[in-house]
Amino acid sequence: MLDYKNNMLYIENVSIEELAEKHKTPLYIYSMDQINRNIEKIKKVFEDLPLKIVFAVKANNNIKILKRLGDMGIGADVVTIGEIEAAKRAGISFKDMVINGNAKTEEEIEFAIRNDFFMINVDSPDEFEIVEDFAKKLGKKPNISFRLNPDVDPKTHPHISTGLKKNKFGINFEVGYLLIKEAHKSPYVNFKGVHTHIGSQILEVSPFYDAFTKVKELISRLKRKRISLEYYNIGGGWGIDYKRTGEGLDLNEYKEKVIPILKSMNVKIIFEPGRFLIGNAGALVGKVLLTKINEGKRFIFVDIGMNDLIRPSLYDAYHHILPVKKVKRPEIVADIMGQLCESGDKVAEGRKIPEMEKDEYLVVCDTGAYGYSMASNYNSRPKPEEILIEGDKVSIIRKRETINDMFSLIPD
Numbered sequence: 001m002l003d004y005k006n007n008m009l010y011i012e013n014v015s016i017e018e019l020a021e022k023h024k025t026p027l028y029i030y031s032m033d034q035i036n037r038n039i040e041k042i043k044k045v046f047e048d049l050p051l052k053i054v055f056a057v058k059a060n061n062n063i064k065i066l067k068r069l070g071d072m073g074i075g076a077d078v079v080t081i082g083e084i085e086a087a088k089r090a091g092i093s094f095k096d097m098v099i100n101g102n103a104k105t106e107e108e109i110e111f112a113i114r115n116d117f118f119m120i121n122v123d124s125p126d127e128f129e130i131v132e133d134f135a136k137k138l139g140k141k142p143n144i145s146f147r148l149n150p151d152v153d154p155k156t157h158p159h160i161s162t163g164l165k166k167n168k169f170g171i172n173f174e175v176g177y178l179l180i181k182e183a184h185k186s187p188y189v190n191f192k193g194v195h196t197h198i199g200s201q202i203l204e205v206s207p208f209y210d211a212f213t214k215v216k217e218l219i220s221r222l223k224r225k226r227i228s229l230e231y232y233n234i235g236g237g238w239g240i241d242y243k244r245t246g247e248g249l250d251l252n253e254y255k256e257k258v259i260p261i262l263k264s265m266n267v268k269i270i271f272e273p274g275r276f277l278i279g280n281a282g283a284l285v286g287k288v289l290l291t292k293i294n295e296g297k298r299f300i301f302v303d304i305g306m307n308d309l310i311r312p313s314l315y316d317a318y319h320h321i322l323p324v325k326k327v328k329r330p331e332i333v334a335d336i337m338g339q340l341c342e343s344g345d346k347v348a349e350g351r352k353i354p355e356m357e358k359d360e361y362l363v364v365c366d367t368g369a370y371g372y373s374m375a376s377n378y379n380s381r382p383k384p385e386e387i388l389i390e391g392d393k394v395s396i397i398r399k400r401e402t403i404n405d406m407f408s409l410i411p412d
């Protein structure tokens with residue numbers, strides 16, 4: 001979606017320099033075309049399977065984007081009342097919402113039951129009791145699945161690994177088996193299936209293969225007890241090509257190795273993509289404020305801070321960086337850092353990059369997922385503006401926060 005025309009960087013058909021001049025930086029920009037292309041890729045992988053897509057709202061909670069997804073029939077994977085509200089305001093029906101979370105509040109559980117959510121993914125035996133109690137009290141029969149922990153290594157950053165037994169998510173298979181037998185007989189819930197989400201930014205097919213194989217064995221075991229499942233929610237987790245080396249999850253291999261297992265389960269699939277659906281459809285535009293050389297070490301200081309994009313500071317995440325203006329100049333190795341009062345406030349460290357000058361614009365690529373949604377007001381910095389590009393149309397989909405907005409909750 002990003003390309004140079006006459007040596008200037010464009011998002012689809014729109015000049016990024018013009019966007020930056022008009023809307024100021026830091027500025028999140030998204031391409032609807034790229035989102036559509038990503039959705040098509042997902043549908044192609046699952047083309048022979050009954051599939052329900054629920055977008056992981058935690059990856060990007062912009063209501064205007066959620067609205068476009070909802071219009072395409074995509075539901076929402078939500079984990080808080082705030083995410084439920086975002087999806088609701090986007091016009092996504094409760095009947096298309098799946099609620100996740102390892103420690104849902106009673107308010108969240110009650111809300112999901114009262115409003116007939118598509119599914120409640122129960123994360124522990126105690127939570128099952130709470131769900132049953134509320135269901136009894138409210139005279140409702142919610143659809144439930146159990147989130148299982150398959151204890152497989154997703155080979156990703158430890159902070160975004162969720163399917164190892166040491167991780168806080170899900171129920172081990174033995175306990176899960178017993179709970180399923182109980183739920184199957186329960187007059188208070190509709191037992192619908194199981195859920196696994198083993199981590200995020202997963203680049204290899206084998207962890208999915210291992211997790212799905214374990215689930216398949218469980219399904220066979222349950223079948224022998226005459227218990228059948230309607231749904232298997234396979235979570236999200238598909239890794240994308242942040243490094244521009246072709247490292248993203250190989251979807252051909254996935255289709256070849258993993259889809260046959262899912263098919264053999266004879267269940268409907270729920271998929272909860274976040275990063276894959278929107279990660280590469282977003283970019284963050286910034287401006288060089290200053291440069292510095294300290295005893296040979298070079299710094300490029302930009303107006304993008306860890307408050308705008310925390311992934312490099314939090315996970316040492318790599319994001320590709322492109323200058324908006326392509327001119328012949330020497331390549332240097334520099335640390336690209338924000339203005340915040342933290343040594344870890346970085347966009348990139350030791351990065352080979354064309355030498356850049358004060359007031360030049362640059363683009364941090366692949367920031368559509370876990371970018372704005374993880375932004376904060378640290379150092380009392382207002383959050384950036386967000387813009388959606390649809391063909392030649394440019395729409396502000398979230399205004400830049402003001403200093404007044406930031407302090408609006410303080411009483412007189």
Ligand SMILES: Cc1ncc(COP(=O)(O)O)c(C=O)c1O
Nearest residue numbers: 056197200236237272273274275
């Ligand atoms: C339960 C659940 N489903 C889906 C996702 C989306 O994951 P990803 O963005 O890797 O697709 C997450 C993210 O953490 C999650 O916790």
